[in-house]
Amino acid sequence: MNKEDMIRLLSGITGAGNVKADEEMREHTSFKVGGPADLFIIPENRKGLVEVYRQCLKLNVPVFIFGNGTNLIVRDKGIRGVVIKILDNFSDYTVTGGVIAAGAGILLGRLSKIALENSLAGMEFAEGIPGTLGGAVAMNAGAYTGEMSNVITRTEYLDKNGNITMLVGDEHKFGKRTSYILSDGGIVLSSEIKLETGDPGEISRKMDDFKKQRKEKQPLEMPSAGSIFKRPDGYYAGKLIQDCGLGGFGIGGAEVSSKHCGFIINKGNATAGDVISLIKYIQNSVKGKYGVELLTEVKIVGEE
Numbered sequence: 020m021n022k023e024d025m026i027r028l029l030s031g032i033t034g035a036g037n038v039k040a041d042e043e044m045r046e047h048t049s050f051k052v053g054g055p056a057d058l059f060i061i062p063e064n065r066k067g068l069v070e071v072y073r074q075c076l077k078l079n080v081p082v083f084i085f086g087n088g089t090n091l092i093v094r095d096k097g098i099r100g101v102v103i104k105i106l107d108n109f110s111d112y113t114v115t116g117g118v119i120a121a122g123a124g125i126l127l128g129r130l131s132k133i134a135l136e137n138s139l140a141g142m143e144f145a146e147g148i149p150g151t152l153g154g155a156v157a158m159n160a161g162a163y164t165g166e167m168s169n170v171i172t173r174t175e176y177l178d179k180n181g182n183i184t185m186l187v188g189d190e191h192k193f194g195k196r197t198s199y200i201l202s203d204g205g206i207v208l209s210s211e212i213k214l215e216t217g218d219p220g221e222i223s224r225k226m227d228d229f230k231k232q233r234k235e236k237q238p239l240e241m242p243s244a245g246s247i248f249k250r251p252d253g254y255y256a257g258k259l260i261q262d263c264g265l266g267g268f269g270i271g272g273a274e275v276s277s278k279h280c281g282f283i284i285n286k287g288n289a290t291a292g293d294v295i296s297l298i299k300y301i302q303n304s305v306k307g308k309y310g311v312e313l314l315t316e317v318k319i320v321g322e323e
């Protein structure tokens with residue numbers, strides 16, 4: 020099926036205004052890099068998402084799902100097939116006792132504020148994290164002393180075969196920045212977060228403290244994708260990079276942040292190629308000097 024036929028088919032499912040051709044992914048990533056997606060879709064609702072995904076499976080068209088684009092590098096040639104964005108269109112939530120049930124597109128920062136509004140403790144670590152619930156669950160996102168595995172009890176997701184499945188408790192198989200969903204290739208639809216009743220003043224104080232630390236230590240004013248590398252056992256990635264003398268080192272428009280060497284920033288004209296080349300340079304430098312292999316936390320996708 021050619022692109023025009025695919026546009027007509029998918030527009031019939033989710034509305035013509037929600038299907039775009041050759042959409043530049045740099046407009047949808049926090050790093051502000053990335054080439055075009057063949058077809059770019061923002062489904063209006065869950066039914067549309069599921070039907071689009073199943074149609075793509077049926078036609079053997081590759082599908083890539085993402086949320087707020089904050090932990091993502093799209094290569095300069097873009098993404099072939101269909102790209103689906105899950106954000107505000109999946110951000111509904113309910114609060115029942117100590118449980119927040121929310122759609123995959125809700126932002127983590129919003130969830131932390133919802134928890135505060137309901138005097139619920141356990142989501143303070145998410146204050147200031149720009150990603151969505153779906154992405155956070157899939158990669159077991161965390162910061163400071165908290166991570167999603169500590170609070171997620173149930174997740175409804177669309178598996179790689181197009182079946183809607185429920186995971187409960189240990190079935191998530193959370194690990195270090197991974198989960199069953201990430202390894203299986205499924206799409207988070209919604210999750211339940213179990214929290215404890217807490218003192219609003221103490222919850223607010225913790226959130227303010229985390230927000231202050233991020234502002235002081237991270238280059239939030241520049242386009243980036245957050246921490247580029249996973250923390251290696253027994254080390255801190257940023258410290259290793261700094262000790263290699265790479266603070267401020269750049270390739271093209273990409274540069275190691277002098278404020279936090281675990282971050283790469285886009286000075287304004289970086290390509291995805293610049294960023295990826297810098298990642299490889301850092302990995303080789305750290306491996307050569309310290310024998311430590313840095314693994315990327317950020318997801319790199321698209322045509323090479």
